[in-house]
Amino acid sequence: MNAPADIVAQIVTLLQPYNKGGVTLTAETDIPAELNIDSVDIMDFVMEVEDFYDIEIPLNVVSETRTIGDLALVVAKRRKA
Amino acid sequence: MVDLLDKHRGIAERHKRMMELGVNAVNLVNDRILSPTRGFIQGRETILAGTNNYMGITFDADCIAAGQKAMADFGTGTTGSRIANGSYAMHKELEAELARFLNRKHCIVFTTGYQANLGMLSGLAGPNDTIYLDADSHSSIYDGCTLSGAKLVRFRHNDATDLDKRLSRSEGEGGKLVVVEGIYSMLGDRAPLADFVAVKKKHGFQLLADEAHSFGVLGPHGRGLADEVGLEDDIDFVVGTFSKSVGAIGGFGAGNHPLFETLRYAMRPYMFTASSSPASIATSLAAVKKLAAEPERRARLAANSARLFNGFKALGLELGTDQVSPVVAVKCPDEPTTIMMWNALLQNGVYVNIALPPGTPNKLCLLRCSVSAAHSDAEIDQIIATFGRVVAGRGN
Numbered sequence: 001m002n003a004p005a006d007i008v009a010q011i012v013t014l015l016q017p018y019n020k021g022g023v024t025l026t027a028e029t030d031i032p033a034e035l036n037i038d039s040v041d042i043m044d045f046v047m048e049v050e051d052f053y054d055i056e057i058p059l060n061v062v063s064e065t066r067t068i069g070d071l072a073l074v075v076a077k078r079r080k081a
Numbered sequence: 082m083v084d085l086l087d088k089h090r091g092i093a094e095r096h097k098r099m100m101e102l103g104v105n106a107v108n109l110v111n112d113r114i115l116s117p118t119r120g121f122i123q124g125r126e127t128i129l130a131g132t133n134n135y136m137g138i139t140f141d142a143d144c145i146a147a148g149q150k151a152m153a154d155f156g157t158g159t160t161g162s163r164i165a166n167g168s169y170a171m172h173k174e175l176e177a178e179l180a181r182f183l184n185r186k187h188c189i190v191f192t193t194g195y196q197a198n199l200g201m202l203s204g205l206a207g208p209n210d211t212i213y214l215d216a217d218s219h220s221s222i223y224d225g226c227t228l229s230g231a232k233l234v235r236f237r238h239n240d241a242t243d244l245d246k247r248l249s250r251s252e253g254e255g256g257k258l259v260v261v262e263g264i265y266s267m268l269g270d271r272a273p274l275a276d277f278v279a280v281k282k283k284h285g286f287q288l289l290a291d292e293a294h295s296f297g298v299l300g301p302h303g304r305g306l307a308d309e310v311g312l313e314d315d316i317d318f319v320v321g322t323f324s325k326s327v328g329a330i331g332g333f334g335a336g337n338h339p340l341f342e343t344l345r346y347a348m349r350p351y352m353f354t355a356s357s358s359p360a361s362i363a364t365s366l367a368a369v370k371k372l373a374a375e376p377e378r379r380a381r382l383a384a385n386s387a388r389l390f391n392g393f394k395a396l397g398l399e400l401g402t403d404q405v406s407p408v409v410a411v412k413c414p415d416e417p418t419t420i421m422m423w424n425a426l427l428q429n430g431v432y433v434n435i436a437l438p439p440g441t442p443n444k445l446c447l448l449r450c451s452v453s454a455a456h457s458d459a460e461i462d463q464i465i466a467t468f469g470r471v472v473a474g475r476g477n
C-alpha cells in the first residue's frame with residue numbers, strides 16, 4: 001500500500017521544525033537515520049502527529065517506523081480504526 | 082564487518098569537544114569525601130552541591146556503626162538473589178520498617194532504585210496493558226516501560242489535561258498504568274498530583290508515583306509529594322530509592338494491593354540479580370528510622386532550599402521551577418558556556434551537576450544544584466556568592 005500523499009505532506013510540515021539540517025523530506029526519508037534527530041525529538045515530533053490527527057501512536061509502534069511513508073501508513077490505519 | 086562501536090562515534094566526538102573546554106564534566110573523580118557537603122576534587126577542598134544527599138545522612142555515626150556491624154556479622158555480600166539465598170532477616174526487617182514509614186501494607190526492596198522501576202513497571206504492566214508516562218520521566222521509568230512490553234503513550238510534562246486527552250483516545254482493552262514523579266530530578270518541579278487524581282477519577286487507571294527525590298524530603302511524615310498534598314490514598318504504587326535521602330544504595334516499591342506480594346515472583350529485575358549487601362541494608366534501615374524520628378532534618382533541608390532559591394533569585398538567575406525545591410537548577414545559554422561555567426564553579430570550590438540535552442527537558446543546559454540538610458548557612462551563602470561571580474549576568 002502506498003502512503004497517502006496528503007498525510008505524507010502533512011507529516012513533512014510537522015517534521016520541518018526538527019529538520020535542522022534542511023534535508024529534503026519525502027515519503028522515503030528515513031527519519032532517525034537521515035535527520036540527525038535525537039530520540040527525544042522523535043518522541044516530541046510523534047506527539048505533534050498524534051495531536052494533529054487526534055489519534056494514539058504508541059512509542060512501540062514508533063520504534064518500528066523508519067520512513068515518513070511508514071509513519072503515514074500508521075496514521076492512515078489508526079485514523080480509520 | 083560492521084564495527085558495533087561505530088554508532089558511538091558521535092558520543093566520542095562530543096566528549097572530545099568537552100575535554101577541549103576543560104576537565105571531563107561527566108567523569109569527575111572525588112578523591113576524598115570529607116563530609117556530606119565537602120570533598121576533595123582535583124586537589125582542592127570543594128563544597129558539594131550536587132550529590133542528592135538531601136538529608137546529609139551519609140556520615141551519620143549510627144548509620145555507619147550499623148553498616149559496620151552488619152558487615153562483620155553477615156559478611157560483605159549476599160551472593161544471591163532475593164528468591165534464592167539472598168533474603169536475610171534484615172531485608173525483611175527493612176521492608177517492614179519501610180511499610181510502616183510509608184503507611185502501606187506491603188513493601189519490596191530492590192538492589193537499586195533503577196531496578197525498582199524496572200521491576201515494578203514490568204511486574205505491573207504486560208503486553209496487553211498501556212503505560213502512560215510523563216514525557217520528562219527518568220530513564221529508569223522509560224527502561225521499565227520498555228521491559229514491560231506494554232503499549233507506551235507519553236503525555237506532556239505535568240499536563241493532566243494532555244493525559245486526559247490521550248486517555249480519551251485509548252483503544253486498548255487492557256489495564257492502564259499512569260506514571261509520575263514526586264519531584265522531577267532535572268528541574269526540581271513537582272507533579273500536580275491533584276490534577277492527575279481528578280483525571281484518575283474520570284478515566285479509572287492505576288497510578289504509580291516515583292518519589293525518588295521526594296521520599297524522606299516532602300510531607301509532614303517525609304513520605305513524599307503525596308504526603309505533602311494529602312493524596313496518598315489515590316496513589317496505588319510508590320517507588321523510591323535509597324541513593325538520595327537514605328544515603329545508601331537500593332530501592333523499593335510499595336502498595337496496599339492484596340496481590341502485591343505476588344510481584345516478587347513476576348519481576349525479573351528483582352528475581353535475577355543479587356540482593357543488596359548487608360552493609361547497605363543495615364545503613365538504610367538505620368537511616369529510615371532516623372527519617373521517621375528526626376523531622377528536624379526535613380525542616381533544615383526546607384530552610385536551606387529556600388535560602389539557596391532566594392539567593393539565586395536575587396542574583397537574577399533563571400531557575401527550573403518557581404517553587405522552593407531541594408533541586409535548584411540554573412538555566413544556562415548553551416553547551417560550551419555551561420561547560421565553562423561549570424568548570425569555573427569547580428575551580429572556585431563548588432561542585433554542582435552539569436545537565437545537557439538529551440538528558441534534560443526542552444533541550445535545556447543546566448547547572449543543577451541539590452541542597453542538603455547538612456549544608457551550613459555559610460556554605461549555602463558561599464555557593465550563592467560563587468554563582469554570583471561566575472554565572473550571574475553571563476546570559477543565563
Ligand SMILES: Cc1ncc(COP(=O)(O)O)c(C=O)c1O
Nearest residue numbers: 193194195219221266293322324
Ligand atoms: C526519578 C528517579 N527514579 C529512579 C532513580 C534511580 O535510583 P538509583 O540511583 O537508586 O538507581 C533516580 C536516580 O537516579 C531518579 O532520579
